[in-house]
Amino acid sequence: MSARLDILGAGAFGTALAIAYAQAGHDVTLWARDGAQEMRRTRENARRLPGHRLPEALRVTGDLSDLTGNCALLALPTQTLGGFLAETDLRADILVSCAKGIDRATGLGPTALIARHSKATVAQLTGPSFAVDIAAGLPTALTLACVDDAVGRALQQSLSLPALRLYRTTDVIGAELGGALKNVVAIAAGAVIGAGLGDSARAALMARGLAEMTRIAVAAGGQEATLSGLSGLGDLILTCGSEKSRNFRYGMALARGESLPPDVTVEGLHTARQIAARAGAENPIAQAVAALADGRASVGEIADRLLNRPLKPE
Numbered sequence: 643m644s645a646r647l648d649i650l651g652a653g654a655f656g657t658a659l660a661i662a663y664a665q666a667g668h669d670v671t672l673w674a675r676d677g678a679q680e681m682r683r684t685r686e687n688a689r690r691l692p693g694h695r696l697p698e699a700l701r702v703t704g705d706l707s708d709l710t711g712n713c714a715l716l717a718l719p720t721q722t723l724g725g726f727l728a729e730t731d732l733r734a735d736i737l738v739s740c741a742k743g744i745d746r747a748t749g750l751g752p753t754a755l756i757a758r759h760s761k762a763t764v765a766q767l768t769g770p771s772f773a774v775d776i777a778a779g780l781p782t783a784l785t786l787a788c789v790d791d792a793v794g795r796a797l798q799q800s801l802s803l804p805a806l807r808l809y810r811t812t813d814v815i816g817a818e819l820g821g822a823l824k825n826v827v828a829i830a831a832g833a834v835i836g837a838g839l840g841d842s843a844r845a846a847l848m849a850r851g852l853a854e855m856t857r858i859a860v861a862a863g864g865q866e867a868t869l870s871g872l873s874g875l876g877d878l879i880l881t882c883g884s885e886k887s888r889n890f891r892y893g894m895a896l897a898r899g900e901s902l903p904p905d906v907t908v909e910g911l912h913t914a915r916q917i918a919a920r921a922g923a924e925n926p927i928a929q930a931v932a933a934l935a936d937g938r939a940s941v942g943e944i945a946d947r948l949l950n951r952p953l954k955p956e
């Protein structure tokens with residue numbers, strides 16, 4: 643069944659989703675803050691998703707009044723979401739966040755941030771998925787989280803595609819934190835590889851990273867099982883194992899004393915700082931990533947610190 647869908651944010655992910663849904667015959671409008679005219683002319687988002695043609699049926703607009711769908715996907719980076727929502731009156735009844743982070747101004751995750759600005763029903767779409775894979779139509783499985791299970795079921799039906807399979811949960815906190823926290827561990831994994839510490843160290847980090855992610859999510863009210871699903875373990879495996887991940891590449895660059903271009907979105911950096919500043923669940927990996935990014939410790943010092951923690955049961 644074809645759905646009317648608005649996608650806000652023409653970064654890599656919003657553009658990839660727009661391509662996939664338009665190709666599947668959905669009635670899609672992609673809203674871009676910048677460059678809508680150029681994208682209409684060239685049928686490509688050359689800046690954020692080069693090499694992937696925008697289907698003819700996909701509408702691209704820079705005008706928010708062109709959005710009339712009942713359901714809108716918000717594919718903006720977390721740190722821009724609050725400001726955008728504060729100055730925008732969205733009419734959709736259902737808002738689906740695709741962001742994976744924690745807002746540094748409020749400490750809120752994307753769905754709570756949206757709920758602060760809107761009366762719409764809010765859902766979260768998250769899980770292992772590089773934009774380039776979705777745009778290429780490669781098989782992908784994601785988690786659709788919505789507290790309202792009836793809305794979640796309807797979204798699962800309408801947003802699943804033959805190559806984009808959605809699983810459903812009502813555990814929005816767990817799903818959202820899985821997506822945000824895997825970015826922190828991916829930075830650490832990138833640093834491990836960038837510093838030449840080896841694949842065994844990365845595997846240890848990923849396993850202990852999942853334990854840390856689960857502790858933090860459960861303390862926040864999420865469910866342990868969610869973290870061992872697509873949005874936690876699934877995305878952790880993807881992002882810690884591929885240089886397609888910006889968070890992983892950022893970690894590699896940090897370890898090598900290099901940097902990424904300033905317009906590259908690295909969600910895990912802000913999330914690490916947010917988590918590291920929180921009392922509660924033990925978070926040595928988030929502390930380490932924040933210290934590394936803020937120049938307070940080297941990879942070697944952090945590795946020594948982590949390896950010399952008191953021995954304990956797994």
Ligand SMILES: NC(=O)c1ccc[n+]([C@@H]2O[C@H](COP(=O)([O-])OP(=O)(O)OC[C@H]3O[C@@H](n4cnc5c(N)ncnc54)[C@H](O)[C@@H]3O)[C@@H](O)[C@H]2O)c1
Pocket residue numbers: 651652653654655656674675676690717718719720722725726740741742743771772773774905906907909
């Ligand atoms: N890229 C991926 O593979 C991928 C996959 C899954 C989820 N995500 C998540 O999707 C979110 C967006 O990431 P992305 O990769 O699409 O970002 P991106 O870095 O490719 O692009 C960011 C986009 O946001 C736009 N933008 C920035 N501030 C804005 C504002 N105030 N109003 C409107 N637009 C604004 C920019 O113009 C740009 O087009 C992130 O939370 C990311 O973690 C990304």
Ligand SMILES: O=P(O)(O)OC[C@H](O)CO
Pocket residue numbers: 742769770771772773825828877880881886887888889890907909
């Ligand atoms: O490029 P990254 O590190 O933001 O990762 C993209 C997606 O979150 C992978 O699921």
